[in-house]
Amino acid sequence: MNPPPVPMEKSESWPGATLLIYGTFGKNTPEGLRYHRRCTAALLALVAGLILGSLLPSGPARILPAILPGAAFTFIAWAFRRYLLELDELARGIQMEAITWTYLTGLAAAMLLAGFASVYHWGEINKISNFYWFILLEPVRGFWLYIISRRY
């Protein structure tokens, strides 16, 4: 007996524009909408805080705009982790591979710039900051490798 005809469906791919612009799979799913809302709230709070901070006189109150960028991006990092955990396995794999490649690209770009900066004397600040990327990123990666490997 022949199997029933297989319904042909439009081959709907991942949302390329949303991936390129927002780095997510869009707002059509509850987790996507939640992540976008959290990022928007964090960025609005960051901008509002920075504007407010520029109006504040010198004094202890200026600690608030000082910690705001770090706090906002810590919140975004937490929201992104939640978002990753709510994705299905393939979507999560795609995000994780993208992060891996971003990291590797960052390393290569930093060392490329550092090489040119050191040979052509682009200035001590540039040279130090570009090498610093590498010095900073490697222990961070080692730290996360350790933490993540404990789960398995």
Next chain:
Amino acid sequence: MKNHLRVARAEQRWSQAELAERLGVSRQTVNAIETEKYDPSLPLAFKLAEVFGKPIEQLFFPVAQAVEPAGSRVVSTFPDAG
């Protein structure tokens, strides 16, 4: 890995979106598995078997095997199996 997901889905007359909803994954993930661009994890493969009510080996099989549609008969397996 090869699979018979498209045929199994057609037997149930489900769309990719319906199957995705039953599995709790995205439609793109179902499409990627059907087109053999992505091999699912073991938990997802077992969930597929459960959703279709078939043994997992009737849905998935290694590239080295040639299986007739619906997994009715194994034609050949690994070299020099006998």
